[in-house]
Amino acid sequence: MSIKHFLQFNDLTRDEIEYIFARAAWIKRQFKSYQQYWPLSDRTLVMIFEKASTRTRLSFEAGMQQLGGSAIYLNTRDSQLGRGEPVEDAAQVISRMSDIVMIRTFEQSIIERFAANSRVPVINGLTNEYHPCQILADIFTFIEHRGSIQGKTVAWIGDSNNVCNTWLQAAEVLDFNVHVSTPPEYEVEPERANLYGTDHFEEFVDPMMAAKDADLVTTDVWTSMGFEAENEERRKDFADWQVDADMMRVAKADALFMHCLPAHRGEEVAAEVIDGPHSVVWDEAENRLHVQKALMEYLLLGKV
Ligand code: CP
Ligand code: NVA
Numbered sequence: 001m002s003i004k005h006f007l008q009f010n011d012l013t014r015d016e017i018e019y020i021f022a023r024a025a026w027i028k029r030q031f032k033s034y035q036q037y038w039p040l041s042d043r044t045l046v047m048i049f050e051k052a053s054t055r056t057r058l059s060f061e062a063g064m065q066q067l068g069g070s071a072i073y074l075n076t077r078d079s080q081l082g083r084g085e086p087v088e089d090a091a092q093v094i095s096r097m098s099d100i101v102m103i104r105t106f107e108q109s110i111i112e113r114f115a116a117n118s119r120v121p122v123i124n125g126l127t128n129e130y131h132p133c134q135i136l137a138d139i140f141t142f143i144e145h146r147g148s149i150q151g152k153t154v155a156w157i158g159d160s161n162n163v164c165n166t167w168l169q170a171a172e173v174l175d176f177n178v179h180v181s182t183p184p185e186y187e188v189e190p191e192r193a194n195l196y197g198t199d200h201f202e203e204f205v206d207p208m209m210a211a212k213d214a215d216l217v218t219t220d221v222w223t224s225m226g227f228e229a230e231n232e233e234r235r236k237d238f239a240d241w242q243v244d245a246d247m248m249r250v251a252k253a254d255a256l257f258m259h260c261l262p263a264h265r266g267e268e269v270a271a272e273v274i275d276g277p278h279s280v281v282w283d284e285a286e287n288r289l290h291v292q293k294a295l296m297e298y299l300l301l302g303k304v
Contacts, residue, residue: 003118003119003120003121004121004298004299005115005118005121005122005123005299006121006122006123006124006132006133006295006299007108007111007112007115007122007123007124007130007132008108008124008129008130008132008166008169008194009130009132009135009136009166009169009170009173010169010172010173010194011132012173013173014173014174014175016298017136017139017173017174019298019303020136020291020294020295020298021139021140021143021291021294023294023297023298023304024140024287024290024291024293024294025140025144025290027290027293027294027297028287028290031066031289031290031293037066037067037068038067038068039067039068039297039301039304040064040067040068040069040099040296040297040300040301041067041068041069042068042069043064043067043068043069043070043099043100043300044069044070044071044072044097044098044099044100045060045061045064045069045070045071045072045098045099045100045101045102045296046071046072046074046094046097046098046100046101046102047060047061047071047072047073047074047101047102047103047104047125048074048075048079048081048094048101048102048103048104048105049073049074049075049076049104049125050075050076050081050103050104050105050106051104051105051106051126051225051226052225053104053125053126054262055261055285055288056102056104056125056126056133056288057073058289059288059289059292060102060125060292061073062289063289063292063293063296064296066289066293067293067296067297069099072098074094087110087113087114087117088113088114088116088117089117090114091113091114091115091116091117091118092117092118092119094118095117095118095119095120096119098120099120099300100120100121100122100123100296100299100300101114101118101120101121101122101123102122102123102124102125103122103123103124103125104125104126104127105126105127106127106128106226107127107128107129108124108127108128108129108130110127111124111127121299121300123292123295123296123299126162127162128162128224128226129162129165129192129193129194130162130165130166130169131162131163131166131260132166132169133288133291133292133295134163134166134260134288135163135166135167135169135170136291136292136295137284137285137287137288137290137291137292138167138218138258138260138284138287139170139174140287140290140291141256141258141280141283141284141287142215142216142256142258144283144287145256145280145283146215146254146256149174149176149215150174150175150176151175151176151177152176152177152215152216153176153177153178153179153213153214153215153216154167154171154176154177154178154179154214154215154216154217154218155178155179155180155181155210155211155214155216155217155218155251156178156179156180156181156210156218156219157181157207157210157211157217157218157219157241157242157243157247157268158181158182158219158220158222158238158241158268159182159186159220159221159222159223159224159234159238160180160182160186160187160188160189160193161220161224162224163220163260164180164188164193164220165188165192165193165194167218168180168188168193168195168200168201169193169194169195171200171201172195172196172197172199172200175200176200177200177201177202178200178201178202179201179202179203179204179209179210179211179214180201180202180203180204180210181203181204181205181206181207181209181210181211181241182203182241183237183238183240183241185237186237186238187203188201188203207240207241207247208246208247208250211243211247211248211250211251212250212251213250213251213252214251214252214255215251215252215254215255215256216255216256216257216258217243217247217248217251217255217256217257217258217278218257218258218259219241219243219259219268219269220259220260220268221262221263221264221267221268222234222235222237222238222241222264222267222268235267238267238268241268242266242267242268242269242270243257243268243269243270243273244269244270244272244273245270245272245273245276247273248273248276248278251278255278256278256279256280257269257273257274257276257278257279257280257281258279258280258281258284259274259279259281259284260284261281261284261285263281
């Protein structure tokens with residue numbers, strides 16, 4: 001049987017994503033009613049972090065334990081990964097000692113090289129290009145609050161980063177629209193986002209026009225991990241790309257607000273929005289746990 005990896009959003013078909021969402025809903029209900037569910041007992045997840053994390057580490061580690069397995073945390077600083085061991089060699093060794101691997105790293109090519117040499121499924125826990133687990137959780141959260149996302153409009157305000165690229169891929173797989181507004185020089189690069197076509201996204205110079213009539217408004221930090229040297233310049237360039245109450249007013253009256261977190265109040269989002277009535281950021285963060293449990297179950301056991 002071939003190994004199934006989740007390196008970018010479009011590694012899964014629409015049918016597989018709908019299956020994972022159905023499982024996530026069931027796994028969440030079991031968890032909320034304190035029902036023990038251990039389909040992955042004796043399985044080991046290795047988590048490799050080359051960048052910082054709170055949510056991703058916690059949700060994968062807790063999630064694997066809740067499914068009856070165990071999780072091991074490795075980082076660049078105190079493993080041989082930081083001392084130049086080739087990714088290919090690390091993949092050979094790590095995948096002989098574990099059942100599934102999650103990696104947070106820099107270039108997408110690193111995780112692809114790892115996966116090409118891995119005997120077990122590899123999950124992308126964020127790269128410079130993509131953050132597929134985040135968007136699985138975000139869409140699952142949208143569906144919980146508003147039903148199907150098909151045909152809906154998501155407004156992305158700010159940097160065309162890893163989270164934005166993943167929204168654009170998801171729009172193609174699940175058939176919804178993304179309205180993107182970035183400052184000049186920070187526009188979407190369709191090749192970097194690995195898009196098949198342009199049918200599902202539209203770019204807007206004015207962020208208010210992107211947000212107009214949206215069903216969901218979302219944003220992310222102005223400076224992603226790995227780009228800290230550009231921080232000062234980005235603060236100036238992105239000053240007009242803040243999601244504030246005026247922007248939420250032009251979206252649909254029942255529009256949701258999401259942010260993958262961590263957030264910077266007063267930069268990409270005003271406190272009145274992230275702490276206000278449209279915001280579902282805490283449900284969004286919690287759902288990382290439930291969808292990733294369903295994802296690991298699917299990659300290891302298939303349809304159960
Ligand atoms: N949203 C997200 O991935 O958060 P962490 O960086 O805390 O993992
Ligand atoms: N775009 C952000 C997401 C953090 C979860 C980053 O890459 O730093």
